[in-house]
Every structure is written in C-alpha cells, then in structure tokens.
Amino acid sequence: MRHAFIAAAVAAFAFAATPAMAEDFPSKSVDYVIPFGPGGESDITARFQQPFFKEKFGQDLVISYKPGGGGAVGWAQLNAMTGDGHSLMGINLPHIIVKPRQGDVGFTTDDITAIYMFHYTPDAIVVNADSDFQTLQDVIDFAKANPRKLTFSGSGKGTANHLAQVIFDEKAGIETTYVAFKGTGASVTALLGNQVSAAWGYTTVGAAQGDKVRLLAVAMEERHPAFPEVPTFKELGFDIVSGAYRGIAVPSSTPEDVRQQLSNMIAEINADPAFQKQMIDGGFALTDVAYGAEMDEFLAARAEEYIAAAKTAGVID
C-alpha cells in the first residue's frame, strides 16, 4: 500500500504543478500496442487499465497485438509510430535490456522512451502441493547434496525467471538446472505434472493455482498482500527483489509535455483503489516509476543487475 500512497501523492503533485499542459489531450482514442499475443500478463494488465482509462480520461484505450520475437518485433517498430501521445506500446523488463544484447533485434534499449513502469510480477519459487520441499532451506539442502539434479521449469531464456534462477544459485551457492518453456502456462503445466522438481514462476502463479501449488519465497521488498504467509527472499537472507516489470513506452517523437502527461495519467490509474485491488488479487505487485530522472535511475540500476546475471547465464556475451 505504500507504493499506492506514493503514487497518489506523486500524481496529485504532478497535476497541481502542471495545470495547463496540452489540455486537449487525449483528443481521440489511444492505441495501446502489446508486443505479445493476447492472454499473457502484458495483455491482462493492459485490459485491467482499459476501463479505468476510459472512465478517467474520456477516451478509449484500444489494445492491439504485435507479437513476435519475444516482443522484439513490436519494439523494433516503436519509433515508427506517430508520436502525438495517441500511440503507446507496452514494455517489459528484463526483455528490453537483455534482448538487444543478444544480437541484432532491431532496437536498442536507448531507442525506447519509457514513460511509466506500473507493475511487476515478482519472481517466486513454486513447488507442487505434494512436493517434499516445505521451505526454501529444503530446496537449498537438496541442491547442495545433488548438484545440477534439481530441475526448475521457467518461462523462456534470458527472462526474469531465468535470471532469477541464476542470481539465486549464485547467492545460495548451489547449482540447479533450468528448463526453459514457452510461457508461464507451459512452465506451470510441467510443474503440475511433476515433470520438473520446482518452478521459477511469479506470484501470479500462486494466485491462479491456489492450493495446487506452494510458494516457498517471493522476490519482493515486503510480503505480497495476497500471500501473507510466504516469506520474502530478503527475510531468508538472500537480497533478491526481482521479477518481470511492465510499463509503457511512447515513440521517441512524442513531445516532452505529452510524455509527462501520460506518465501522470498512468499514475492516476495506478492510484485507484479499485484498480489496485484487481491487480493484487491477480497476484501482481504495483510499482510506480514515473517519467524522468526516476525512470532513468530505475532502468540503469536494473540494467546493471540483469546484464551481470545474463552474462553468468550465458545468454549474452
């Protein structure tokens, strides 16, 4: 709730400070391109925002999809869109940081003008409900006794799940095997079917699967409101706060004042208690990184962490 309070304060302040900026914006419906297929977390959270946008700003938020290359196809075309504030695109971390370093994917991290990061799905270690692992320590003990034998499913390579596995292995001094699946759904299927020993998933998996799974630890600053009984990695002595962050970017041609205004608008949605409840019930965690220096700092800090982990993981050189 602390985040929410700050967001509300930031939003209120921003609106007070900039009363007369681009008043006619948005003047028509706003296109919101998701660079993934429908049905994923990026789509679902955009859908959560949709009705609030309409209610607060009087214009439709029209969601469309441009999937391919794990988001790369969309981001490569971001700056070709019209930069008047009526074209937005979803962005994801660590994707926009790791992908451009894996080869020529048609964009660089600097090409992307991020205006707001509005939530993240915190990484979590998930086991099947009938698993012998009751605590994180059980996992560490087993992995210490059986190097590489412990298999974790996860969504994709070079992704939040994968990098979390690398970082945790390093901090816990263990060696485990990461098996990449196509998306969270496939990864969780493998977990439920006992094809793997555990999964690197997100808190959303716990929300969706209920009693079928057990979360052993979540990579958040504080415990997730929907899972008050699950400890954070921090409490257990591992300084890991990570996950897949999602936000919104605009084409680089978008004027400065419109960027700022959009940032404030997203902040206002994030501050709405009804929106917050939907997100938290779904297992998401809200975050508020607004446009400007705050965003630059945030991205720089994340980049440092992700690039180091991706190098260890061998997904970038």
Place this chain on the structure above:
Amino acid sequence: MLEYLAAAFSPLNIVFALFGVAAGTIIGSIPGLTATMAVAVLVPITFSMEPGSALILMGAIYTGAIYGGAYAAILLNTPGTPSAIATTFDGYPMAKRGDGDLAVSVACLSSVIGGLVGALALLFLSPPLADAALAFGPVEYFWLAIFGLSLIAALSDGDFLKGVIAACFGLLLAMIGISETSAEVRYTFGSQTLLGGVEVVSALIGLYCIPVLIDLVATPERHLQPPEAQRGFRLGEATAELIRNKWNVLRSSVIGTFVGALPGAGGSIAGLVAYSEARRSSKKPEDYGKGEPGGIVATESANNATVGGGFIPTLVLGIPGTPPDAVILGALLVQGVRTGPTLFTDGASIVYTFIFGLLLATVLMLPVGLMIGRFAYGAIVRAPKSALVPIVAFMTVIGAFSIRNSVSDVAIMIILGIIGWVAQKRGFSVSPIVLGLILGRIAEQGFVQSWTIGDAVGDLWGQFFGRPLSLVIIAMTLITFCYPFLPQIRRLLKKGEAPPADEVPQVGKGSKIGEIVSLVVFAAVGITVIYQSASLNAEAAVFPRTIAIGMMVFIVLALLRTVLTGRGHGVTLEGSSLRRIAVPALMLVAVALIPIFGFALAGLVMGLGLIIVAQHERMSPQTLVILVVCVAAVILSFTFGFKDLLGVPLPDGRWLG
C-alpha cells in the same frame, strides 16, 4: 444442475449463442482471421456483460470459427484457420469433382458431433482429463510432434523422398527467429520481421492459396463446376457418410478432446492426428487425399472437439489449452473470475452455465452452419474467375496482415506461395512443408527440454524411451509410418517377388535437369543452415543442424535416383504463363504500394489488375463496370470492416487513408 441449464438457456444467452456461432463461422471462413482473433476482438465488449453470458458469447464465436475454417479449406484449398489444415486434403479434391456442397455439409455435421463430444467431456470428465493431460511431459510433446510428422509418408503424392525433403524444409522454416528454448537469434539474415519467425497462419495461406490462384488465372475454365440442378444441402448423403464413418467420427472426437486438453497442442495437431488415425484404420487408405469424405469427418470432428477439450485445462488448471482459451482466460481474469482449481467449487454456477451454453451453441451450429455453408458454396461456385481471383487475393493479403499487423508478413506469405507453387510443380507437395512448419517448434522445444531434464537426472535414454506414454506414441508413429508401405513390404515378402516399380515416372532430359536444379536449391538451404549453426550455442543448433543433415542425406538419395534411373517429375503447364506470373507480381506490387497509398487504395490497384489477369474472354463494357464496382465494393467493405469493426490497424497511406 437444472437452474444452471435454465440460466444458460435464457433468451439473452440464446441470442448470444446464435450471434456468436454465426459471426464465428463467417470470421473463421476468412483465411487469416483466426478464432483467437475473433475472440480477442470481443473482449472489450464482454467487460460490460455478465461473466456467464460473456463466456457463452466467446465460446460460441470460438466454436463457430473452428467450423468456418472448413469452407475455405474445401472451396479454396486454404485452411481458414490452422485447425482446418487436414480438411484441405480431401475437401478440396471433393470440391474439384463437384461435391463441394456435400463436403461442406459433411464438415458441418462432423463439427457439431465433435463439438458435442468435447463439450460433454468438459461437463463430465474435466478433472480426470486434466490430470491425464498433466501426464504429458516434454518428451511426450516431442513424440507427438514426430507422430504428426509420420503423416509425411501419406501426404507425399507418391514420392516419399521428396515428401521427406519438403518436411525437412518446413521444419527448418520453423527454426527461423528467436529460439524459445535458447534465446538465440537464428537464420534471420538481419531481417527484423524474421525475428518473430515465419508466422504460421500467413505461411499456410501463402503455401496453400497462392498456388491455387496462380493456376486459376492460367486457363478460362471455371474454378469449380456448378451443380447441374438444385440439390439442397445434400443432408441425406452427408448423414449417410457420417453413419458409414461412425467409428471414425467417435474416435476423432475423442482424439480431438484429448489433444485439445493438452496445453500447447491445439486444433491443427488434433486434426492431423485424427486424420492420420482415420486413414490408417480405413479399409481403403489409398482413397484418403483424393476426396474421401472420411478425411473431412476426422478433421472437422476432431478440431471442434478441441473447443470443449481446450476448456478443460483452462477451467480446471487455469492454463489455456488452446490460443483462443488464453484470450478467454484473460477476459475472465479481468472480470474477476478466477479460473483454476477453485472455480469448480466457488464459481460452479458460471462453469455450468457456460458448458450448457457451449452445448447450445454447438447445436445451433447445425442450422446456422448449413445455411452459411450453402451461401459460401454458392458464392464461390457462381462467382466468375475475374471476381473470385481479385477478392480472394485481397482476402489473403488483409488476412496475412491482420495476424501480426505486419506488412512484411504479407510479403512472406506471397513469397512462400511462389515457393509452394514451384515446389508443387516439381513434385514436392506442400502439405509436408506445412507439417514441418507447424510441428517444428513443438518438436524442438520438447526435444531440448527432455534433453536438459534427462541430462540433469542422468538418464537420457530413460527420459526419451523409458516412459510408458512415450512408448505408446512411438509405437503409433511406427505403425502409421510403415502402413503406407505395407503393400510393398507384403509383396516383397511373398515369394521374393521383385519390388514394384517406383511410382515416380521416368522423364526426359529436360525434366531431369529441372529435377536436379530443384534438389540443388534445397541442398543450398540445408548447407546454409548447417553453416550458420556453427555460430549458435549448442541448444539452439542441435535440432536444426540434425534436420539439415538428414535433409542432405535424402537430397543425395533423390539426386542418385534421378541421375541413375532417370526418374523424376515432368512439368506440363497448360495455359498462359504470363497470367500466372502476373498474380504474385501484382500482389507484391500491392504490398510495396501499401506504405504510399494505404491499404484500401493498394488493394484496389491489385484488385483491378487481377480482374484483367483473370478475365479471358472479351467483356461488354456494362459487365466490366458491374464487375469492377463489385470487386471494389468488396475490397472497400473488407478494409473498413477490418479497420472499424475488428480494430485492425491497417496502415494509412501517405497520400490517402
């Protein structure tokens, strides 16, 4: 239970089911508009609806779209949705011989039965089937993909060697782009579009539909022969076919339900597996692929059964069974309905209302489907070529664009169409390429995942060959693979007779050179892949390299056959080559014009050009005007329909909208 039944059959829900099925059928019949997209378009509308009604509407659209995919498959040799791939195998030959109306009716009846079986399984068998689906691990997915590939033998048009080479080519096409299991960028040659891989639906449209269009314009003959007399729905004959195929329809529905329940498999694989089994167990397997209604029965009942089947993991596990389920799951989440284990206890009313609604929609599909099917058949049969070609060509362009909102995908679609046409003329059938393209990524992911797990637990052999479920699939694969060769093997065993002559005929010198050239082209592809694999990490390289090496072996065998025995494919082309070339050329020009003229105007230019290309006899000015107006009207209404009703961001031109 009864109150749920009553809730599902409220007048409003009946209207939704009826509307959903009709809209879905129409959307599914347009190549490029998939069930996933149809459902995604509806999502914002459903926010303001009761969750139960929203589910019924989305389920009805979904099931209608899967059925609608059969029309284009039967009448244009183009699967309207990927689920209908195997419908083309027998549907198009049936249409060609004048039985298109029968084929559409058979497809409708089969779809209804498959849909009912799937929905009933969802009602009664959800928890056990969900558990069964979980027993399917990466290894089983790998073997399932291999099982699908075993159909090559049956789909190679008598030339097995070339079928395998074509399948390898398809598998390699599927490897293009960022690899899911290794995050490496592969075989993109610097193209940004190819980062996301070759889009399957637009590739399907290109490979199947463009060759039909190219050959269509070459001669003045009609596309399909119109029936001599009014024949109605031919419902009696269609029913007789289904009774004859009663085991087929039942088996295929069960296969469809189960494959649908496997997250990540989907309708296309269900249709292929059911087709393969129907062919194998048929008394006359040689009729399959030549217009055997049993092939349509198998595919269409299986793919509609995946609708109910796919909802099983979606509702029970909270894991989407098929791509449209992913969208529906997302829409439910937004509405605050939690799917997953708790849904059947906490939210039972919604689940049962929905299942009864799905059953209702499936039953409504019978009259709605027959009626729309009859209209589609009539329209395609009666339309003159000079109207059919431009309109279908425009539909392929707008359809290929809409899937990823990408103009480059349209270009890839057309280029693959040219490749498909040339390959076909040289005796490489298109279907094995498509099999490879669809199954490639599933096979690779399953393989790499199984390898990683097997390596970690120190039991690679056991991982691949030690699991009972895998062994069952392996056995089925072997049977399917060897079955087409059974007569030859039997003859060989009997009295040691000399094996019968190869089905591939002897050809003259000219064709021999053509044969060698085409094989060398495929060899160049294989060598490029092997060469580029050297710079990839092991996980990304192992699968494509293995396939490419295998492909090279088969190419060498085929080359030896041609050089030593002089066997190969002669090419005889009837009609005008200029007109043939004009079709893909005009389409490519249109693609180039889109950024300048915008979608509508570029489409009009292409359409008018294709009228001239497809029209053979001289026309009176009046007829010409009517034709042009009609074609232009269809193109414009499609453009605005896509843009305004479906929300597809069609590019505006620099000059005109």
